[in-house]
Amino acid sequence: MAENSAVANAAAADPRPAGVEAATGVATAPAAEMDGNGPAGTPGGGRRARFGWHGLGRARRIAALVLIGLAALVSLLCVLLVVSAWLEDASINARTGRATAEVVSVAFNRTVVRFDTPDGAVRIPPDGVLYPEGLEQGQLVRVEYDTNNPDLVRVAGRGAYLTYLPAGSTLLGVWAVVLPGLWWLRRPSRAS
Numbered sequence: 001m002a003e004n005s006a007v008a009n010a011a012a013a014d015p016r017p018a019g020v021e022a023a024t025g026v027a028t029a030p031a032a033e034m035d036g037n038g039p040a041g042t043p044g045g046g047r048r049a050r051f052g053w054h055g056l057g058r059a060r061r062i063a064a065l066v067l068i069g070l071a072a073l074v075s076l077l078c079v080l081l082v083v084s085a086w087l088e089d090a091s092i093n094a095r096t097g098r099a100t101a102e103v104v105s106v107a108f109n110r111t112v113v114r115f116d117t118p119d120g121a122v123r124i125p126p127d128g129v130l131y132p133e134g135l136e137q138g139q140l141v142r143v144e145y146d147t148n149n150p151d152l153v154r155v156a157g158r159g160a161y162l163t164y165l166p167a168g169s170t171l172l173g174v175w176a177v178v179l180p181g182l183w184w185l186r187r188p189s190r191a192s
Contacts, residue, residue: 068182078167081167088160092145097118100115103136105137110132125145125150129154131159131162
């Protein structure tokens with residue numbers, strides 16, 4: 001009984017507010033309010049430990065970072081594809097030359113065409129023609145090219161808008177796999 005009254009007297013004489021530790025002056029909270037990262041309701045506390053990345057194991061965090069990194073890289077490449085197509089089209093539109101070209105070869109990575117420019121030169125662009133869908137070897141096709149750079153050539157009537165579908169479907173496909181993967185990595189493990 002004497003001990004209880006001594007503790008009560010010490011608490012009454014202590015000028016610090018309740019919940020502040022005597023030795024360090026640091027605020028404390030009852031164990032029920034703590035979540036491992038700080039008191040509930042403070043930055044870093046509350047729901048963060050249950051639903052955030054801090055409670056995950058190292059392997060899951062690394063897997064999540066790899067997934068996010070790969071998705072970000074593919075997203076960047078898709079955006080760069082669309083931007084570069086628009087820049088190439090702008091260059092062709094600024095200085096347009098027109099010709100009839102023969103399709104020399106069709107491969108997975110490029111379609112090569114041959115055409116004559118007004119100066120009498122025969123051009124075979126090493127990178128092939130832009131937007132070659134549906135072309136066949138030996139076919140004659142109208143092309144538009146940049147007169148300052150005749151190696152930059154596209155099929156007439158086609159443009160950068162044709163990159164929207166492949167780039168957009170790639171983005172949707174990648175994020176449709178990554179987002180559920182991240183959700184799966186964040187779920188609580190059965191061991192805990």
